[in-house]
Amino acid sequence: MDVAMVLAAVPLSLALSGSNLSIDPYSRSSLTAWLSVGVFAHLLFRYSGLYRMMWRFASTPDFFGIFRNCLILTIVLYLTAISIRAVYPIAGLNERQFIVFFMMSFVFISSPRLIYRYLREGSGWSMGELGFRKRSSTRALFFGRLNDADMIINYGRSAADDGIDIIGIVSPEDAAVMGSRVQNVPVVGRKEQAQHVLYEYLKDTEKISMIIFGQHADKEFMEFPELVRIARQHGVDVDQFSGMLQSRRAGKLVLERVEMETILRRSTVTPDEQMLASILRDKRVIVTGGAGSIGRTLVRRALDMGAEAVLVADISEFNIFQLQSDLARIYEERLIARLVDIGDKSSFSRVVRDFRPDVIFHAAALKHVPILEDNWISAVRTNVFGTKNCVEVATECKVAHFVLISSDKAADPTSVLGFTKRFAEQIVNSMHYMQRRKASASGRGTNFIGVRFGNVFGSDGSVSTIFQRQIDNGGPVTITDPAMTRYLMTIGEAVDLVILSAADSALRWPEDGPGIYMLDMGEPVSIMAVADIMIRLAGKEPNRDIPIVVTGRRPGEKVHEILSAPGEDITDIGVPSVFGLRTGLFEWTEIATALERLAEAVERGDKETAIAIMKALYKPAISHRGKREPAVTPGNGAGSDAAEHVNGAAAFEPPATKTPVTKEARGDRPHQGMHKVVPFPARMFPSELEQAKS
Numbered sequence: 001m002d003v004a005m006v007l008a009a010v011p012l013s014l015a016l017s018g019s020n021l022s023i024d025p026y027s028r029s030s031l032t033a034w035l036s037v038g039v040f041a042h043l044l045f046r047y048s049g050l051y052r053m054m055w056r057f058a059s060t061p062d063f064f065g066i067f068r069n070c071l072i073l074t075i076v077l078y079l080t081a082i083s084i085r086a087v088y089p090i091a092g093l094n095e096r097q098f099i100v101f102f103m104m105s106f107v108f109i110s111s112p113r114l115i116y117r118y119l120r121e122g123s124g125w126s127m128g129e130l131g132f133r134k135r136s137s138t139r140a141l142f143f144g145r146l147n148d149a150d151m152i153i154n155y156g157r158s159a160a161d162d163g164i165d166i167i168g169i170v171s172p173e174d175a176a177v178m179g180s181r182v183q184n185v186p187v188v189g190r191k192e193q194a195q196h197v198l199y200e201y202l203k204d205t206e207k208i209s210m211i212i213f214g215q216h217a218d219k220e221f222m223e224f225p226e227l228v229r230i231a232r233q234h235g236v237d238v239d240q241f242s243g244m245l246q247s248r249r250a251g252k253l254v255l256e257r258v259e260m261e262t263i264l265r266r267s268t269v270t271p272d273e274q275m276l277a278s279i280l281r282d283k284r285v286i287v288t289g290g291a292g293s294i295g296r297t298l299v300r301r302a303l304d305m306g307a308e309a310v311l312v313a314d315i316s317e318f319n320i321f322q323l324q325s326d327l328a329r330i331y332e333e334r335l336i337a338r339l340v341d342i343g344d345k346s347s348f349s350r351v352v353r354d355f356r357p358d359v360i361f362h363a364a365a366l367k368h369v370p371i372l373e374d375n376w377i378s379a380v381r382t383n384v385f386g387t388k389n390c391v392e393v394a395t396e397c398k399v400a401h402f403v404l405i406s407s408d409k410a411a412d413p414t415s416v417l418g419f420t421k422r423f424a425e426q427i428v429n430s431m432h433y434m435q436r437r438k439a440s441a442s443g444r445g446t447n448f449i450g451v452r453f454g455n456v457f458g459s460d461g462s463v464s465t466i467f468q469r470q471i472d473n474g475g476p477v478t479i480t481d482p483a484m485t486r487y488l489m490t491i492g493e494a495v496d497l498v499i500l501s502a503a504d505s506a507l508r509w510p511e512d513g514p515g516i517y518m519l520d521m522g523e524p525v526s527i528m529a530v531a532d533i534m535i536r537l538a539g540k541e542p543n544r545d546i547p548i549v550v551t552g553r554r555p556g557e558k559v560h561e562i563l564s565a566p567g568e569d570i571t572d573i574g575v576p577s578v579f580g581l582r583t584g585l586f587e588w589t590e591i592a593t594a595l596e597r598l599a600e601a602v603e604r605g606d607k608e609t610a611i612a613i614m615k616a617l618y619k620p621a622i623s624h625r626g627k628r629e630p631a632v633t634p635g636n637g638a639g640s641d642a643a644e645h646v647n648g649a650a651a652f653e654p655p656a657t658k659t660p661v662t663k664e665a666r667g668d669r670p671h672q673g674m675h676k677v678v679p680f681p682a683r684m685f686p687s688e689l690e691q692a693k694s
Contacts, residue, residue, distance in 0.1 A: 005109050006108075007038045016100050081098075140208060141198065143169075144216075144220070145214050170188060170189040191221050211231050291316055292314070297491045303335065312335070312338065313351060323337065345389040348389060357399055366378060370555060383421060387423075401446070404428045405451060408562065411452070430588050431446075451498045453489060453518070455488050464534070467534050477547070483559055485561070489521055517578055565583075586619075598613050598614065
């Protein structure tokens with residue numbers, strides 16, 4: 001087609017420029033020269049890559065390429081004509097013809113591509129398809145910035161089958177003018193008119209079937225939760241645009257369903273996938289409690305990241321059955337499940353010795369605050385002695401990495417759950433530094449870490465699942481205290497940050513690195529707000545269709561959770577959304593003594609003594625100056641002499657790092673309950689470590 005266009009441009013340019021050539025245009029030499037122009041143009045266009053362009057996605061750079069090729073073709077022809085004219089004079093041939101030829105060849109070659117794209121993106125394309133098949137499309141209203149709207153409109157129109165037809169834009173931008181258009185789609189409202197505009201479109205005879213929010217609409221539209229509620233109440237799908245897959249030319253929109261995490265304005269974190277995979281790829285992984293909500297996600301993530309095999313160690317037969325039903329066909333022989341109780345050390349040891357894991361994620365725990373207040377013996381046996389068993393087995397079997405999943409309940413605890421989780425952290429933290437000293441001396445040892453974070457939204461038994469079940473049953477939704485707040489994080493985000501913490505610790509091991517990591521949970525969220533929004537999302541009105549009932553606080557329950565206790569230091573480790581946590585440390589002999597006394601209290605059924613023993617296992621962090629922090633009395637009543645309740649041994653400082661401090665203290669990050677943020681040595685690789693030592 002391009003050759004034909006170029007051949008047509010030659011006589012037309014001569015005719016339009018009024019040329020009166022002195023040669024016969026129908027002579028053999030003239031026809032040969034004419035055809036040679038077409039052949040040369042074809043070779044030039046092919047060599048320059050013009051034919052690698054897809055007409056459907058023709059854009060400005062492609063048309064510039066056509067412009068450049070036509071200009072080169074014209075210049076070459078002009079220089080050739082000058083050379084021929086120097087040998088054989090030709091009258092009537094001048095620069096005017098070549099200028100007209102350049103313009104005509106550019107228009108002739110680019111126009112078909114432009115027309116094709118216009119038809120391909122517009123409604124006229126359906127008439128141009130074979131069989132005159134009419135394309136179905138989804139009518140949608142867009143809430144967001146104009147550049148996002150431009151992308152969605154563009155690719156919605158170019159979709160081969162079911163496309164998205166944006167019929168109106170509500171923009172939060174001051175530059176957006178009512179009535180202005182983006183690719184012929186009108187701006188129908190500003191952000192303050194969003195709710196009114198949505199109602200108007202829902203009442204239209206041709207109702208919309210989808211609303212799409214822009215990338216930052218949850219922050220730019222103050223009525224965001226209400227807009228979602230209204231749409232869902234009317235049976236309209238709600239998605240949020242999060243960008244294009246790979247590039248504009250990939251032709252695939254990334255639309256994500258708007259969930260509660262978005263409505264609560266919890267900005268999720270996307271960690272480095274390569275760093276995540278470094279701790280899992282080609283590794284053998286055990287996940288205790290792997291059939292629970294967090295454990296299931298850990299198992300799936302490890303398999304997706306290329307783990308050689310993942311063994312699920314869980315005590316629940318039904319949960320293992322569900323896990324195998326969901327994942328066994330997908331991952332086949334790489335997924336293994338074992339019914340095992342971590343309270344039975346010999347059974348767990350056999351499983352670990354047979355499987356020979358590289359990493360153990362210890363997610364098995366009892367976690368419901370009010371239930372554990374009455375069943376404190378089970379809590380101690382699982383959360384404390386179960387952790388102790390796992391730690392000892394990992395040491396005996398020389399597992400490379402051990403990761404404890406902890407909880408914000410361990411910070412200044414007031415419940416049985418909190419005390420048992422803090423004890424578990426102390427077990428792991430003490431073993432971390434003991435193994436670190438062993439590894440520094442002999443080059444071997446297990447890297448133990450704990451990861452502390454708050455409530456996981458959507459996990460089994462979490463506030464969201466309880467509220468959803470109550471709403472489905474017609475209410476009431478029960479809240480223990482209207483002032484209650486909690487830190488909330490998605491399961492996927494929590495799991496990724498746990499793996500990220502493990503990967504960071506593996507890179508630091510054994511030279512430096514904290515024994516306890518803490519995830520950045522953002523700002524605490526009002527539980528009353530969660531209940532209110534979930535009821536509205538169900539298309540109901542709080543306290544009219546679904547009552548909200550305040551039942552009063554339960555034993556051991558806090559109004560406001562904290563992520564770190566007084567006397568604990570938050571350290572910046574240079575990893576986004578992850579911090580190190582420095583707390584007072586206990587020698588393993590102190591831990592062993594406390595475990596013996598706790599076992600005796602459990603045997604006697606003496607809850608008061610058991611709580612006192614666990615409460616005493618606390619002391620503040622040692623400052624960088626080598627002095628103990630001022631005595632702090634946490635909310636649980638433990639004083640600075642807490643260590644004396646164990647065996648009177650003094651706290652010890654973790655082995656002094658030989659690496660320089662390279663990061664500034666990050667003190668501008670708001671964290672409720674944090675004591676302070678101090679610098680932490682940057683991650684160093686073996687060659688750097690050797691240099692630092694010397």
